[in-house]
Amino acid sequence: MEIEKSDAWQRHQLATLERMQRDLARYTHPVIRVVGLCGVAYLASWAVVMVLGAAAGAMAVVAAVSAAVLVLGAPAFALAVGMERYFRGRVEDHMS
Template identity: 85%
Template sequence: MMEIEKSVAWQRHQLATVERMQRDLARLTHPVIRAVGLCGVAYLASWAVVMVLGAAAEAMVIVAAVFAGALVLVAPAFALAVAVERYVRGRLEDH
């Protein structure tokens, strides 16, 4: 049985294509990942203030609720962005 191998030039072409695809997709995925990270930090910080100040921090409970809502709404986009990043990185590691 005859096996066909990919040439070195073809492998380099595929690698360059995947790298370009990663750069193009990163413009969409990185802002989503950063936004979720910032919302998470703000959520945790607002709850830390509530824990320290107790009932005197009523406004921070509202802030925490807003950021929790934002996290819930953006969670599907975050999961998709992370999945895309992992897929592309896996393709790059295979080469």
């Protein structure tokens, strides 16, 4: 005997998953944005340091601070991206 889930139950599960994804996005999206912004700042400041050399002392500080944020934020970034991908995959599975 095979028991199938009703359409109402599947819609309820999908709505619950979407709600969980939205609730967690309040925490994951800022982490992703901050790490992405620091990555851009690091690359831009490092390029300026390479072009101008020692004359770009302030840019070296920006590169150092943004690199520190990238290193310290990498685990949180990986967790945030993993959670986003997990929930997106679950929602897509329920949609099909």
